[in-house]
Each structure stands twice: as C-alpha cells, then as structure tokens.
Amino acid sequence: MITLSEIEVETPKTLEEALPKIDSTRYRIIAGGTDVIIQMKEGTLPKKKLLNIYQLNELRYIRTDGENLRIGSLTSLADIANSREINEFATILAHAAGKIGSMQITSKATIGGNLGNASPSGDCIPPLYALDARVVVASTKGSREIPVKDFFDGYKHPDLRQNELIIEINFKRMDDGEDGLFLRHALRLAEACSVVSVSIWLRRSVRKAEFSDARIALGAVAPTVVRAYESEEIVKYGILDEDRIEAASNAVLGSISPITDVRGTAEYRRDIAVNLTYQGLHDLLARNVG
Ligand SMILES: Cc1cc2nc3c(=O)[nH]c(=O)nc-3n(C[C@H](O)[C@H](O)[C@H](O)COP(=O)(O)OP(=O)(O)OC[C@H]3O[C@@H](n4cnc5c(N)ncnc54)[C@H](O)[C@@H]3O)c2cc1C
Incomplete structure (x- = not known):
C-alpha cells in the first residue's frame, strides 16, 4: 500500500x-x-x-470529420454516453459508456484510460472492435494509427511504445444501413466489471432479415477482447433465422478462452457468451424486420 x-x-x-x-x-x-x-x-x-495528463484539454473532444467520428482520448465516459453525435452515429459505444460505473466514476474515467488499462473487461473496447475503430498514438517523433483489433498484445498489454501517448480514437460513423448493440452481464447493475460482454454491429442487406456484413466482439472471455470471426461468417449472407442465430451463437465458443476467477467460472462465462450473443442477434433481428 x-x-x-x-x-x-x-x-x-x-x-x-x-x-x-x-x-x-x-x-x-x-x-x-x-x-x-x-x-x-x-x-x-x-x-x-x-x-x-488530465489538464490536456486539447485531448477532450468529440468531432465529426467527414464520414468519421473522432474522440479525444481524455473525453470522459459520461460525455461519450451523453453525446448527441455518439448516440446518433455510434449508438453501441454510447450504450456501453452509459453502463460503466456510477456518475462519480464516469465523469472522471476517460476513453483513453479504458484502452490504456487494456483489461479484457474494459467495456468501451468491444464496441470499438465492433465499430472497427482506430487508435491514434503520438510521441515527439510523430503519430501512428493502429486498428483497435491489433492494439492489444496480450492481457493488460496495449501496443504502446515507451514514449507514446494515446491521443485519439476514430471510426466511421454508423449510417442508416447499420445497426448494433452492446450487452453485458455483471454481478451488479453499477460499480461492477463485466463478467462477459458482447458487442454486435450489422450491415443490413437489401433482403429482409439478411445482413451483408457483421462484426461480433466479446469481452472478459480471453486475455484480450476478441472478434468472433466464425460467428460473423454465419451471420453474413442468408436469412438470419433461428437456426442461423443458434449456430452463430454457439460458434463464439471457438473464439474465446475464458478463465475462472472471483466473478465466475470459465464454464459459466462460456454459457453467458453464447446466451448474450443469441440475445443480441435476436434483438437486432427483431429491430430490423419490424
Ligand atoms: C468503482 C469502479 C467501477 C468501474 N466500473 C467499470 C465498468 O463497469 N466498466 C469498465 O470498463 N471499467 C470500469 N472501471 C474501470 C475504469 O473506470 C475505466 O477503465 C476507465 O475508463 C479508466 O479511465 P481513467 O481515465 O480513469 O484511467 P487511468 O486510471 O487514469 O489510467 C488507466 C491506465 O491507462 C493508462 N492511460 C490513461 N490514459 C492514457 C493515455 N491517454 N495514453 C496512454 N496510456 C493512458 C494509464 O497509465 C493506466 O495504465 C471501474 C472503476 C471503478 C473504480
């Protein structure tokens, strides 16, 4: 101590x-x-x-830049949850930020800190995977942009060099043809880390109940947040019916490697991961077929 x-x-x-x-x-x-x-x-x-770095106000912003949204790394999770732009064009992220901690926590906690801490249970991370976001880091030598799916080398290990600071997170704004959500299971409603979380992004196809693209990310079930690529392939193309939803949900098991800890056993986490994915795909289907 x-x-x-x-x-x-x-x-x-x-x-x-x-x-x-x-x-x-x-x-x-x-x-x-x-x-x-x-x-x-x-x-x-x-x-x-x-x-x-808390006084670097120049890193506190949410900006629309053409088809992209740019978020400064010091932007608080409360500002993200309440932002009109984020609620309209990155609903998944607003939803996740709104579920983190209490008002006292979210008004201080930053999105850069959620990434810098690099916990697989960091709730902003699955939505950023689902949005295919990029992380901008800078040093005195310049800046580089890293796809968020490549930003974590291992458990609590961000891809940051000795002299680098996270300065921005950016991604393409969601448009009318896209939908997504964030679901988490925690042991309490607030002030509790996720036991498992799932974020899903889908692009609607021209045919009813069909989706031409999908990204599914899971948190707290592996050393880093993971994409469930096999599930995504099952969701893409073809009518998303009960059989396909069930197959895609079960397929997340191939992408995760949960551990047992104080919040739950590995087996419990596997069950929750399948169930949350199932629920998420069902909710999105219901929302998108009216
Ligand atoms: C009671 C409580 C409840 C919580 N509930 C949740 C929850 O439900 N979900 C959740 O995801 N988290 C939760 N958290 C964890 C925490 O609030 C978040 O991870 C938060 O986003 C961290 O942001 P921060 O600005 O406070 O980070 P800090 O504590 O300041 O930093 C975290 C890490 O990131 C590094 N870092 C910070 N900023 C940068 C930067 N710009 N560039 C490089 N490295 C940087 C730091 O060196 C440190 O390693 C909770 C915490 C508490 C205390």
Whole structure:
C-alpha cells in the first residue's frame, strides 16, 4: 500500500509540454485515475512518478470529420454516453459508456484510460472492435494509427511504445444501413466489471432479415477482447433465422478462452457468451424486420 505523501506528480498543461515527458520507464501516465489509483492502493503497480495528463484539454473532444467520428482520448465516459453525435452515429459505444460505473466514476474515467488499462473487461473496447475503430498514438517523433483489433498484445498489454501517448480514437460513423448493440452481464447493475460482454454491429442487406456484413466482439472471455470471426461468417449472407442465430451463437465458443476467477467460472462465462450473443442477434433481428 502506498501513501499520498509518497506520490510524486507532474502535471503538464499542454500536449507539447507533455510529449517529451512520456517515458514508461520513468513515469506512469494518469488520466482520470479510476484504474491507476485503485492499482496503487492495492500495491499492484511498480512505484513510479505520475505524469498527470488530465489538464490536456486539447485531448477532450468529440468531432465529426467527414464520414468519421473522432474522440479525444481524455473525453470522459459520461460525455461519450451523453453525446448527441455518439448516440446518433455510434449508438453501441454510447450504450456501453452509459453502463460503466456510477456518475462519480464516469465523469472522471476517460476513453483513453479504458484502452490504456487494456483489461479484457474494459467495456468501451468491444464496441470499438465492433465499430472497427482506430487508435491514434503520438510521441515527439510523430503519430501512428493502429486498428483497435491489433492494439492489444496480450492481457493488460496495449501496443504502446515507451514514449507514446494515446491521443485519439476514430471510426466511421454508423449510417442508416447499420445497426448494433452492446450487452453485458455483471454481478451488479453499477460499480461492477463485466463478467462477459458482447458487442454486435450489422450491415443490413437489401433482403429482409439478411445482413451483408457483421462484426461480433466479446469481452472478459480471453486475455484480450476478441472478434468472433466464425460467428460473423454465419451471420453474413442468408436469412438470419433461428437456426442461423443458434449456430452463430454457439460458434463464439471457438473464439474465446475464458478463465475462472472471483466473478465466475470459465464454464459459466462460456454459457453467458453464447446466451448474450443469441440475445443480441435476436434483438437486432427483431429491430430490423419490424
Ligand atoms: C468503482 C469502479 C467501477 C468501474 N466500473 C467499470 C465498468 O463497469 N466498466 C469498465 O470498463 N471499467 C470500469 N472501471 C474501470 C475504469 O473506470 C475505466 O477503465 C476507465 O475508463 C479508466 O479511465 P481513467 O481515465 O480513469 O484511467 P487511468 O486510471 O487514469 O489510467 C488507466 C491506465 O491507462 C493508462 N492511460 C490513461 N490514459 C492514457 C493515455 N491517454 N495514453 C496512454 N496510456 C493512458 C494509464 O497509465 C493506466 O495504465 C471501474 C472503476 C471503478 C473504480
């Protein structure tokens, strides 16, 4: 356990001032602190100086840019849940952000922190996989853009180099031909991590009850969030009837490798993953055939 007097903090006021200081061997980045402070209290973080980026207001935005939506990494989960643009053009993400923690947590917690923490139960991550989002990271040497599905190398391990900061998440806005949702199972309604979560994105085809494209992402059932590619193939093309929904839901088992922990056994997680996918596909079908 660490005491407050032991913590050293630097607080840059601009991105220009912050970037030269980013160095994961010397500093731990802290944004909203809702993960970092808990991990420090639990003593699970190696002792390092904190680099507090919370005052970099230039990283707090939700912007439409042509067909894309751009979200600054310091945007709070409450701002995402309440944003008109996100609710209209990335409903899946608004829905997920609205289910995280309490008002006290969501007003401090940032989307960059959800990605930086890289937990497979991070609730913003499955919707970002389903939206096929990109993560923009920057250092003094420039920036690079990484598809979110490639951003996690392993459990709690984001693809961040020593001097990089997450600055933005962007993705193509959902249009009228697309629909999606986020479902999660947690042990309580609020203040609880997901035991399993599922996010589904579908593109409607010209024929009723048919979908020409699908992305299905699952959280908390593997070391990182995973795409259920086999299920997606089953959903794509052909009428989405009961048999196809059942086959696609069962097929998620080929993409996941859950563990047993305090929140549930591996077997329980497998059952929930199949059931949430089944429920999600049913709900989307019902919504889209009227
Ligand atoms: C009571 C409680 C309930 C919670 N419920 C949920 C929940 O339901 N669902 C859920 O997903 N999470 C939940 N959380 C976890 C947490 O709130 C989220 O993960 C949140 O998004 C973290 O954001 P933050 O800004 O607070 O991150 P921080 O705690 O500041 O940082 C988290 C990690 O990301 C790194 N980091 C932060 N910003 C950047 C950046 N821009 N670039 C690079 N690295 C960065 C930090 O170094 C750290 O490793 C809960 C936490 C608490 C305390």
